[in-house]
Amino acid sequence: MKIKKQKVSPRQKMINLMYVLLMAMLALNVSSDVLNGFTLVDEGLTKSTEITSRQNEKLYDDFAASKAQNPEKAGVWYERAMEVKALSDSLYNFADRLKVRIAKKADGAEGDYRNLVNREDLEAATYVMLSPGSGEGQALFDSITSYRTSMLGMISDEALQEIIKTNLSTDVPKRDISLQKNWQEYHFESMPAIAAITLLTKIQNDVRYIEGEILHSLMKNIDVSDVRVNEIRALVIPTSKNIVRGGEFSAQIILAAVDSTQRPQIFINDELLETENGEYSLTCNRTGDYTLNGYMVVNDGAGEQSRYDFTQSYTVVDPTATVSASMMNVLYAGFSNPVSISVPGVPANRISATISKGAGSIKSDGKGGYIVVPTKIGEELSIGVTARNDAGKSQSMGEYVFRVRQLPDPTPFIEYKDKDGNTQRYRGGRGLSKQDLMRAGGIVAAIDDGLLNIGFKVLSFETVFYDNMGNAKPMISEGTNFSSRQKEMLRDLGRGKRFYISHVKAVGPDNVERLLPTSLEVIIN
Numbered sequence: 001m002k003i004k005k006q007k008v009s010p011r012q013k014m015i016n017l018m019y020v021l022l023m024a025m026l027a028l029n030v031s032s033d034v035l036n037g038f039t040l041v042d043e044g045l046t047k048s049t050e051i052t053s054r055q056n057e058k059l060y061d062d063f064a065a066s067k068a069q070n071p072e073k074a075g076v077w078y079e080r081a082m083e084v085k086a087l088s089d090s091l092y093n094f095a096d097r098l099k100v101r102i103a104k105k106a107d108g109a110e111g112d113y114r115n116l117v118n119r120e121d122l123e124a125a126t127y128v129m130l131s132p133g134s135g136e137g138q139a140l141f142d143s144i145t146s147y148r149t150s151m152l153g154m155i156s157d158e159a160l161q162e163i164i165k166t167n168l169s170t171d172v173p174k175r176d177i178s179l180q181k182n183w184q185e186y187h188f189e190s191m192p193a194i195a196a197i198t199l200l201t202k203i204q205n206d207v208r209y210i211e212g213e214i215l216h217s218l219m220k221n222i223d224v225s226d227v228r229v230n231e232i233r234a235l236v237i238p239t240s241k242n243i244v245r246g247g248e249f250s251a252q253i254i255l256a257a258v259d260s261t262q263r264p265q266i267f268i269n270d271e272l273l274e275t276e277n278g279e280y281s282l283t284c285n286r287t288g289d290y291t292l293n294g295y296m297v298v299n300d301g302a303g304e305q306s307r308y309d310f311t312q313s314y315t316v317v318d319p320t321a322t323v324s325a326s327m328m329n330v331l332y333a334g335f336s337n338p339v340s341i342s343v344p345g346v347p348a349n350r351i352s353a354t355i356s357k358g359a360g361s362i363k364s365d366g367k368g369g370y371i372v373v374p375t376k377i378g379e380e381l382s383i384g385v386t387a388r389n390d391a392g393k394s395q396s397m398g399e400y401v402f403r404v405r406q407l408p409d410p411t412p413f414i415e416y417k418d419k420d421g422n423t424q425r426y427r428g429g430r431g432l433s434k435q436d437l438m439r440a441g442g443i444v445a446a447i448d449d450g451l452l453n454i455g456f457k458v459l460s461f462e463t464v465f466y467d468n469m470g471n472a473k474p475m476i477s478e479g480t481n482f483s484s485r486q487k488e489m490l491r492d493l494g495r496g497k498r499f500y501i502s503h504v505k506a507v508g509p510d511n512v513e514r515l516l517p518t519s520l521e522v523i524i525n
Helices: 010-028 032-069 071-107 124-130 137-152 158-167 174-179 183-188 193-223 434-440 484-492
Strands: 234-238 242-244 248-255 265-268 279-283 288-299 305-317 322-325 337-342 351-355 360-364 370-374 380-388 394-405 411-417 423-426 444-448 453-466 472-476 498-507 513-515 520-524
Touching (some): 032 071, 032 193, 071 124, 071 137, 124 137, 124 183, 124 193, 137 158, 137 183, 137 193, 158 193, 183 193, 234 305, 248 288, 337 351, 337 380, 370 380, 411 434, 434 484, 434 520, 453 484, 472 484
Parallel strands (some): 242 305
Antiparallel strands (some): 234 248, 248 279, 265 288, 288 305, 322 337, 351 380, 360 370, 411 423, 411 444, 444 453, 453 472, 498 513, 498 520
């Protein structure tokens, strides 16, 4: 498809022409001071690169020494370092070849970028880097991009990754995007030869710097595995010192700080333990206290064998569990009874519990306990406990029986806030201010005996007032609140007067509606 070119206005043509003339004037007036500045920068970068290169060679020697000392541990990191070296040398040498070509283009066949004569030459870099078909600019761009990607894949440190992205960036600065040039055009088009060579020297310096940072990061992977100690002990690490009869004693026997590439020999009762990772187990069928004795044999640095004795005590106990109702020794029908279940030496996530079929429900509360809701009053409920051992096998810890009762009747009272904002419960027997009474607005009921604190919903209640003739005036409430007629009677009560609350109907969490046998005498203070 033919591409239709956009027409350029006469004004834009004039601007473009002025820009070309300005660049030409600038090119003709590049001062010797500026060129000398590029030369000084190039020499400084070259010296810095040489120092970094020598430091990197020392690191490569360290990788080779580590590999020779311990091929299994350091071999993989040595190979990774060699890969870094090959990639770094490839990009470094490519940049060096470009510097040679630019120097020869500017000064002729004998040109030397270390002693450039025609430093102000504006065509050499453009020709070498941007010539159609033979320009190396795109190849350099691709090489830097590939090298950056490879180095980022070598490490996971975010700070170092950001350094690599910044130093090896191939983005055109945002302030110059309007020039509509790609990376290679931006850096090499109409660029003095000495400036182009200095830029390539900077790229070489960045390569050696990034190479060193990557090598330091890889070297840490070898050092992390080395533990320097001044004492060696044989240790037994048991899964648990308390074993349920029929379960297994399991332990890991290790030489503290031992190199993972050198496995010691382990002897139990003078018999060699056939294990690769030091794990040992035996079945425990009898209760009591026991001791595991043995020793380890390992080759020291001189090639001689050293012996390290170890001992570990453990206890075998009968299957047992602790089951207790968190609130009291019985369970209440229709109520969510919190129950604690534990097995000594067994974490909560390995314990499970069930109840007798048809007796209700049991479920975890998500906090290490259980909620039991019985359904049959007067019958016994059994809770069975099962624990899962380290091998994943389930073992019964026994069954525990509870009696199921109905929730006791609650006590009616008037709940109000005192002058300090604290909640108070008025149960009669003393005076109550009319202000607190009116603020309460009604009555509540709950089981509150120091052990239980279970709220009930009041459905209705009756108040009895007496007039001056001694006549009783019973009135029915509006649910849990005083009715409007009751409130009118309350407002007329003077100090020392009293009235009675009775016939309280309430329903609890077990959904059983009950008529409370108790009444409440209220004395106005």
